[in-house]
Amino acid sequence: MPNLNLILLGPPGSGKGTQGERLQEDLELPYYATGDILRAAVKAVSDVGAKAKDFMDRGDLVPDEVMIGIIADRLESNEAEHGFILDGFPRTVPQAEALDKKLRELGRGLTAVILIDSTDEAIINRLSGRRVCLDGGHVYHVDFDPPKTEGACDIDGSELIVRDDDKPEVVSHRLEQYHEKTAPLIDFYRKQGLLNRIEGTETPDRVGESVRTLISTLSLEEGS
Ligand code: AP5
Numbered sequence: 001m002p003n004l005n006l007i008l009l010g011p012p013g014s015g016k017g018t019q020g021e022r023l024q025e026d027l028e029l030p031y032y033a034t035g036d037i038l039r040a041a042v043k044a045v046s047d048v049g050a051k052a053k054d055f056m057d058r059g060d061l062v063p064d065e066v067m068i069g070i071i072a073d074r075l076e077s078n079e080a081e082h083g084f085i086l087d088g089f090p091r092t093v094p095q096a097e098a099l100d101k102k103l104r105e106l107g108r109g110l111t112a113v114i115l116i117d118s119t120d121e122a123i124i125n126r127l128s129g130r131r132v133c134l135d136g137g138h139v140y141h142v143d144f145d146p147p148k149t150e151g152a153c154d155i156d157g158s159e160l161i162v163r164d165d166d167k168p169e170v171v172s173h174r175l176e177q178y179h180e181k182t183a184p185l186i187d188f189y190r191k192q193g194l195l196n197r198i199e200g201t202e203t204p205d206r207v208g209e210s211v212r213t214l215i216s217t218l219s220l221e222e223g224s
Helices: 016-027 034-043 047-058 064-076 093-105 120-129 168-182 184-191 204-223
Strands: 004-009 031-033 083-087 112-117 130-133 139-141 195-199
Touching (some): 004 184, 034 064, 047 064, 093 184, 112 184, 120 130, 168 184, 184 195, 195 204
Parallel strands (some): 004 112
């Protein structure tokens, strides 16, 4: 398998985490989901967690310099030398520019940006029914992807809870932030010829199929 340096882009709740977990298993690449990294930092009461918590609770973006530092550390590590999957980063144009700069320094470049797109209406529906497990952050939906046993994670058995930022008023603010600050990245990457749009309103399995087909094409191109 050739080295793949991938970004998963898309509105909150479009299915980046759901597809990211599957991709990680398929490709065996390190998977850096900034939301998960920040939630772990908040739980551990670390410096980064203390800086991020209020922003996250309000549905605001965490300042660029905090996020850029988090990702730069990981990309510089040996773990990511044969490729990576970024989920939730970059989320602003300055973050995207900092990522380009860091990859240039490392003599690398992006393979592709996968936009998992969705409508605001579908997102509100999804986030109101999302449940995540307390220990591992595994993701479910009460209607679209329910656990085998109600209220418990299939993978680690821990309790399923509602994320603090999935409250309706916070979800609408997250969507506003997405349209204002993150959606400009669609054009940013389209202009670089890196953007690949996937329809995210299909079922999780159909979205997964589209992602797999795209990855096969990218792998062939990278290998040729
Ligand atoms: P983050 O955790 O990254 O939140 P997000 O981007 O808003 O994405 P979500 O995790 O909400 O959704 P998702 O697209 O992964 O969807 P999922 O697969 O779970 O970030 C949280 C916060 O951290 C931000 O608000 C910000 O404060 C901060 N932050 C993080 N990165 C940052 C950065 N770079 N800069 C600044 N701040 C940053 O799916 C959602 C639900 O739908 C689930 O219930 C799932 O089961 C269901 N579902 C998934 N796919 C389908 C489908 N195809 N059909 C039906 N249901 C589906």
